[in-house]
Amino acid sequence: MKTYHWFSLLSVRQRIILLLTIIISLAIVVFGFLMHRPSQHIESISFTPDMSIRQIAPQLGVTGKSLARELNLSLDVSKNKPVAELNITDEELAHVVDHLLSHVDATAAYYVFFVLVLSGFVYLNLLGRPDASDIKRRKSWYPRFPYITTLIFSVLVAGFYFGKSPNPMESIVKVFKSMVGLYPDPTAKVIAFLFFIALAIIGNKLICGWACPFGSFQELIYSIPILRKIKRRKLPFALTNTIRATLFVLTLLFLFGFIGNRKGFVIYHYINPFNLFDGHFESISILITVIIALVGSFFVYRPFCQIVCPFGFVSWIFERFSITRVHVDMDKCTQCGACIKICPLDAAKGRVYGKKLPADCFSCARCLNVCPVDAVRYESIFKKRITKSDT
Ligand code: SF4
Ligand code: SF4
Secondary structure, X not given: OHHHHHHHHOOHHHHHHHHHHHHHHHHHHHHHHHHOOOOOOOOOOOOOOOOEHHHHHHHHOOOHHHHHHHOOOOOOOOOOXXXXXXXXXXXXXXXXXXXXXXXXXXXXXXXXXXXXXXXXXXXXHHHOOOOOOOHHHHHHOOOOHHHHHHHHXXXXXXHHHOOOOOOHHHHHHHHHHHHOOOOOOHHHHHHHHHHHHHHHHXXXXXXXXXHOHHHHHHHHHHHOHHHHHOOOEOOOHHHHHHHHHXXXXXXXXXXXXXXXXOOOXXXXXXXXXXXXXXXXXXXXXXXXXXXXXXXXXXOXXXXXXXXXXXXHHHHHHHHHHOOEEEEEOOOOOOOOOHHHHHOOOOHHHHHHOOOOOOOOOOOOOHXXXXXXXXXXXXXXXXXXXXXXXXX
């Protein structure tokens, strides 16, 4: 009902933008699928333990170090010895080969991520608030239906259809993994990371808020209407961000071999919830992480994003450069606390009180229709500057 009311208030200009966005989005997704190359299967080659890493790895399209890590060997192990001499059995080799061959080419997923972020960008900046609708009608602004629809699409298509990869979290991890020789083409990993970070900057953490499948899954659970009666807790940002940052630094120290004796060891590999979308829980710790994150989402907003995710941490740093974002007009704000109360994090609070490093804002739009004096808007930083110099 609220969505219908919102739609009926849209101006002709906004309806044209909505129609164009739907057409462009469909065209991009179709183009992405047409460009999609099916993964290559190397069925004709059989690998045996009397072959060396140097013989096997190139045929699987991975580096020798990457294959060594998959085989649970040191990165510096001899690549010329038959793997049998490294105590690898036939079954172990077959298992790792199957695992590596199961990685599918999911180039089309990048188009889907782009479209999801585009939807969020257009909705937040151009459509959520109908033209010429005054403050008395603010309750009909930014209805949840378009957001929830996008989140469902993200979980089903970017998540369960394309599987575990690609995703924003692994994009940052893979950049560092390529630095220790775990990928043959570091440039591709850097480009993938820059792609995701660009989508985080174009609108404040839009890739997390609107497109990441695991973030969307947590958001959907948190948004179930009947659960609103549960007393939700806001975790102190100083605590969650400290844990997230510490985990990130620890991961780098282990990965580069500064601590532990296993260069190439990746902590996130054991707590990667994106495995959910492949249904491959390689270790019990992954299954436990998924359960804790999803059950925790009944009570806490996006627990995995707040406490663990390395991309969540890095994109929080990049929030400083976001081009469009939630802006609180301090000339109008009376600090009544309406946006602070509705915000599931300390993000709105940080903005109202002008903190230099406020908590992550996932561009969820909850705060955009509650301000009684119209001080909270989603807008471009350039518009903000013009407004200030004008007044
Ligand atoms: S912070 Fe959350 S939404 Fe962002 S990449 Fe990580 S899991 Fe996904
Ligand atoms: S409610 Fe909080 S997280 Fe959501 S858009 Fe507003 S400030 Fe950001």
